[in-house]
Amino acid sequence: MSTVGLVVTHRRYVPYAHAHYGGSLVDGAYTLGLFGDVATEVAIVGDGDEGLLAGYSEVRFLAPVQAGDVLEASCEVTRVGTRSRTLRCWADVVARAVPERGASAAAVLDPPLRVVEATATLVVPLAGTTERE
Template identity: 65%
Template sequence: MSEQDPRLGLTVTHRRYVPYAHAHYAGNLVDGAYALGLFGDVATEVCIRTDGDEGLFAGYADVRFVAPVRAGDVVEVTARVVRVGSRSRTLELSCAVVCRGRPDKGDSAAEVLDPPIVAVTATGTVVVPASA
């Protein structure tokens, strides 16, 4: 292609409160699969916006769990299109904790994290149907 594909750089962001029902480990930790599920949600919106189809996740590369996600957190999950193939799209994915509970200050105390804590990063590949 002589011109840059307009889909490159498209960024989609979702925010979600992490419910206590998802805590599986001591310290109200949530398993890493929780973030991967959120990556699937944000990638679906990317496919809808770029190709008018929900697409399918084909795989992950370089998944890194770098900080904990806990019940009571608010996470921000972002996908950015970094490569466009004929049927595939490569996405840079991140999950960052933007708010966190502060049980040391009270049962329902919480704070906004500035800066957010990046908890999970990955590269993902999605596929979409061939163009009509």
């Protein structure tokens, strides 16, 4: 069973093919998709099942995500119920393209830039069962 304090983190490069808006901006759903991937690993590590991300009770977009960013998405278990887990999710840009220096120039951001925060609910099967009820 998952424990409070379990943290899982994924890193992913944001390809230019995902830019949908001027300035190489990427839609907010991109980061929410990453949270879904991280939440799946939280369920696997903590409960031995992929679980299901049931929804978000809060999402805050704090800064833009751009093509050429390296995003670090994390989820922490903050509450454990019988079948549900409350997750604190956040995403940081840890590196970003710097096109004014050259077509392939990039820089590590120190400190990282927090771009999204969310609270999510993850649902897993009852311990000892193999089917979702």
